[in-house]
Amino acid sequence: MMKRTARRTLLASAVAAALTAPAAHATVGYFQHGYGDRAKAMGGAGIAYPQDAIAAATNPAGMVLVGDRMDFGVGVFRPVRDATVSGNSHPLLGTANNGSYDLNNDQNFPLAHFGYNRMMSPNLSFGVSIYGNGGMNTSYEGKSIPLFAGSTGVAQGVDLAQLFVAPTVAWKFNDRHAFGLSLVLAYQRFKANGLAGFRDGDANGVPDNIFTIDNTKLTNNGYDTSTGAGVRIGWIGQLTPRVSMGLTYASKTFMSKFDKYKGLFAEGGDFDIPANYGIGFAFKATERTTIALDVMRILYSGVNSVGNPGPASVSDAQTRRLGQSDGMGFGWDDVTAVKLGVAHQYSGRLTLRAGFTYNTQPIPSSEVMFNSLAPGVIQKHLTFGATWKLNNGGELTVSYFHAFEEDVSGNWPATFGGGRETLSMYQDAIGISYGMPIK
Numbered sequence: 001m002m003k004r005t006a007r008r009t010l011l012a013s014a015v016a017a018a019l020t021a022p023a024a025h026a027t028v029g030y031f032q033h034g035y036g037d038r039a040k041a042m043g044g045a046g047i048a049y050p051q052d053a054i055a056a057a058t059n060p061a062g063m064v065l066v067g068d069r070m071d072f073g074v075g076v077f078r079p080v081r082d083a084t085v086s087g088n089s090h091p092l093l094g095t096a097n098n099g100s101y102d103l104n105n106d107q108n109f110p111l112a113h114f115g116y117n118r119m120m121s122p123n124l125s126f127g128v129s130i131y132g133n134g135g136m137n138t139s140y141e142g143k144s145i146p147l148f149a150g151s152t153g154v155a156q157g158v159d160l161a162q163l164f165v166a167p168t169v170a171w172k173f174n175d176r177h178a179f180g181l182s183l184v185l186a187y188q189r190f191k192a193n194g195l196a197g198f199r200d201g202d203a204n205g206v207p208d209n210i211f212t213i214d215n216t217k218l219t220n221n222g223y224d225t226s227t228g229a230g231v232r233i234g235w236i237g238q239l240t241p242r243v244s245m246g247l248t249y250a251s252k253t254f255m256s257k258f259d260k261y262k263g264l265f266a267e268g269g270d271f272d273i274p275a276n277y278g279i280g281f282a283f284k285a286t287e288r289t290t291i292a293l294d295v296m297r298i299l300y301s302g303v304n305s306v307g308n309p310g311p312a313s314v315s316d317a318q319t320r321r322l323g324q325s326d327g328m329g330f331g332w333d334d335v336t337a338v339k340l341g342v343a344h345q346y347s348g349r350l351t352l353r354a355g356f357t358y359n360t361q362p363i364p365s366s367e368v369m370f371n372s373l374a375p376g377v378i379q380k381h382l383t384f385g386a387t388w389k390l391n392n393g394g395e396l397t398v399s400y401f402h403a404f405e406e407d408v409s410g411n412w413p414a415t416f417g418g419g420r421e422t423l424s425m426y427q428d429a430i431g432i433s434y435g436m437p438i439k
Helices: 002-020 037-041 060-066 146-152 314-319
Strands: 069-086 099-102 109-121 124-134 157-172 177-193 224-238 243-250 276-284 289-298 335-345 350-359 380-389 395-411 420-437
Touching: 037 335, 037 350, 037 380, 037 395, 037 420, 060 109, 060 124, 060 157, 060 177, 060 224, 060 243, 069 395, 109 420
Parallel strands: none
Antiparallel strands: 069 099, 069 109, 069 420, 109 124, 124 157, 157 177, 177 224, 224 243, 243 276, 276 289, 289 335, 335 350, 350 380, 380 395, 395 420
């Protein structure tokens, strides 16, 4: 009875941590490179290689293969992002937009995840995985870009965080094939500050409201929230005794609108979460060493507020006003991510992991101006980690990744004064988690 009460208390604490600390990542666009510390340490690879009860975040079929267990973890994520504008000569602001900008007023972000899985029979499992995304986070320290801030001078920045709760059922057809289905319940929050330049005639020399459908729902309205749902399906097959293969697909997660920002996001405040899919392989190279490879595709262009192009000119911005269905967005491309990882059982207690992730660039050079708000330019991650099995049967896992510095440079539209901007970012994160079999 005491053990059951302690486990329930631990479960409640883990869920609370996950709910109050959604991730603030900006790695593969604004998706995480991996979910759960074991997968993170292997470059995010896990479609065909489930290792814990967070597996449903990658491939729900993996839940029936990990058995009865609970996993939870916390960590710290630290992105460093900067922007530099040069050669700009705005018709009204002159050279005021030029300069180097520090986007790191907020820099250290908490991470948390939680998973619980129960075998209902030898071939059927039910569980839940809780995890986060995010990463459209910028907080200009001191100087803001005058074109964005307008006459108010309010420090600019945006903050997006997304939390997912995925109840999952998975079953094994036989010893070689497993299938899983998750209902993906999503919660997100967002705020934007310092964007009055897109409604303020004093800054732009044009009538108020000409760049947005609603200048009262554009900026400085505090946090707004939205909720929604989608589905993820997956399959894992044992092709040979040493090789397994996995497939996963997540539908677009359809979200309620950010009403406070219907004058910023396309379709009157809509910010759905893009569909994504992937294929993975796991190869048991030796009895102690497994190599995993995933290829993922994230369809950012399928969400208008993310995929619609930014302003090509002042007249274009007046035609495709912020908040319209075809309104200005961040111009992100779809992303392909390749994730390679290795796990080596060094001893009966210690497993070592390492990995590398490469993803295509979501931000074209033509879209740098508007992406001063969301410089998710990262493309390469190097990852490490380890799991230590404790005397009580529990498992302590640590993970670390470094995302290498990446720059994207491009020209501002001529009618906004021309010139060139460079967006830059690198990242580090460390996590620790605890997992245990449950009875």
